[in-house]
Amino acid sequence: MNSLDSEHLMSELKTHKDYIQTDNISDADLIIINTCSVREKPVQKLFSELGSLNKVKKEGAKIGVCGCTASHLGKDIIKRAPYVDFVLGARNVSKIKDIVDIKGAVEVDLDYDESTYSFASNGHSIYKTSANISIGCDKECTYCIVPFTRGDEVSIPLELLVSQIQKSVESGVVEVMLLGQNVNNYGKRFSDGSTKSSFTHLLKEISKIDGLQRIRFTSPHPLHMDDEFIEEFATNPKICKSIHMPLQSGSTKVLKEMKRGYTKEWFLNRALKIKDLVPDVRISTDIIVGFPTESHEDFLDTMDVIEKVRFDQIFNFKYSPRPNTAALSLESIVSDEEASKRLEEVITLHKIHQEELLHQNIGKTMKVLFEELKPNSEISGFSDNYIQVYVKGSEELLGKILDVKITGATRTVLKGEII
Numbered sequence: 001m002n003s004l005d006s007e008h009l010m011s012e013l014k015t016h017k018d019y020i021q022t023d024n025i026s027d028a029d030l031i032i033i034n035t036c037s038v039r040e041k042p043v044q045k046l047f048s049e050l051g052s053l054n055k056v057k058k059e060g061a062k063i064g065v066c067g068c069t070a071s072h073l074g075k076d077i078i079k080r081a082p083y084v085d086f087v088l089g090a091r092n093v094s095k096i097k098d099i100v101d102i103k104g105a106v107e108v109d110l111d112y113d114e115s116t117y118s119f120a121s122n123g124h125s126i127y128k129t130s131a132n133i134s135i136g137c138d139k140e141c142t143y144c145i146v147p148f149t150r151g152d153e154v155s156i157p158l159e160l161l162v163s164q165i166q167k168s169v170e171s172g173v174v175e176v177m178l179l180g181q182n183v184n185n186y187g188k189r190f191s192d193g194s195t196k197s198s199f200t201h202l203l204k205e206i207s208k209i210d211g212l213q214r215i216r217f218t219s220p221h222p223l224h225m226d227d228e229f230i231e232e233f234a235t236n237p238k239i240c241k242s243i244h245m246p247l248q249s250g251s252t253k254v255l256k257e258m259k260r261g262y263t264k265e266w267f268l269n270r271a272l273k274i275k276d277l278v279p280d281v282r283i284s285t286d287i288i289v290g291f292p293t294e295s296h297e298d299f300l301d302t303m304d305v306i307e308k309v310r311f312d313q314i315f316n317f318k319y320s321p322r323p324n325t326a327a328l329s330l331e332s333i334v335s336d337e338e339a340s341k342r343l344e345e346v347i348t349l350h351k352i353h354q355e356e357l358l359h360q361n362i363g364k365t366m367k368v369l370f371e372e373l374k375p376n377s378e379i380s381g382f383s384d385n386y387i388q389v390y391v392k393g394s395e396e397l398l399g400k401i402l403d404v405k406i407t408g409a410t411r412t413v414l415k416g417e418i419i
């Protein structure tokens with residue numbers, strides 16, 4: 001979502017303020033850091049990064065801080081780094097053109113509603129585009145700062161989404177990524193009076209767009225993975241067969257303390273149903289180890305789910321205490337050393353699964369959308385189920401979806417030949 005926000009910032013500045021992008025920081029008239037605040041480390045890095053940028057920027061160049069840390073720290077950023085020209089929250093992206101010239105501007109309104117705003121056209125790829133289908137989040141996961149930086153959940157009207165994606169397809173795009181904190185909670189609240197809808201309905205409508213060949217989405221919430229959604233995912237040929245299922249913990253007790261709204265059994269039931277209906281599906285997940293109340297038995301439940309689902313990719317983290325969140329007040333029973341040990345165990349088990357799963361693709365034929373030239377006369381792209389595949393080839397393959405016979409695998413990518 002931050003990448004898409006960055007693209008929106010750039011396209012708004014290009015369209016309304018004539019800015020162009022430079023790769024050379026000392027040429028820049030404007031430098032923007034688009035921040036994350038999900039964990040503590042990026043927040044700490046912000047101020048050292050700002051200090052370095054202030055030293056290398058050309059005279060008179062402006063510096064802006066945008067994104068979730070901007071929402072969270074607001075005017076304190078300028079107090080701490082007075083050379084920062086403006087601060088723009090993650091919920092206020094469309095205001096960039098209005099505040100870029102105002103020294104000291106701070107726009108971090110959490111109630112600001114830009115769900116019906118048509119951003120200037122964005123995109124670094126001519127074959128793929130992304131679209132926010134909702135903004136904000138209504139959940140209250142006890143470890144998460146996002147509801148305090150992105151505000152309440154509002155869905156983007158369906159007609160606006162379809163026309164925006166349609167326009168991209170007319171200019172050559174074949175794949176769309178639908179984005180939201182909880183994409184499959186789509187349609188519960190609109191600010192333009194649209195009647196309630198659902199994510200499954202949205203998927204059906206978007207897949208009617210002629211010329212659009214692939215639909216991806218992230219992140220769905222395991223709680224909202226009802227049968228109707230899973231069946232649409234399994235049977236709609238335009239929906240790519242890779243899915244992110246953020247587990248966070250495999251312990252029902254910890255999931256309750258995290259306020260995730262589902263149990264270990266529900267998660268396993270959903271994941272195994274998807275695997276059953278879509279044998280080639282690729283499932284990724286997020287895991288937090290060392291949540292303050294996580295006992296050794298709770299951690300073993302997480303390992304049990306990993307063993308049963310055999311995720312293709314795991315984004316794993318040690319619990320990071322965040323301001324404003326409910327978990328901040330919990331006294332931790334997990335030492336940092338123990339949390340590191342648990343993280344290591346997750347990584348080790350996952351590496352075994354990852355390698356086995358990847359190697360199972362050797363000999364199969366996959367459809368690959370070619371996107372990027374690589375050294376040694378190679379070109380890479382992604383399969384329908386989101387595995388990076390390398391073949392020998394050159395630019396005439398860019399943007400094409402072709403059948404590839406898989407001939408080999410490294411730890412993270414596949415090698416193949418076009419057939």
Ligand code: SF4
Nearest residue numbers: 137139141144146181
């Ligand atoms: S669903 Fe939970 S983890 Fe995801 S953004 Fe919302 S509060 Fe955070």
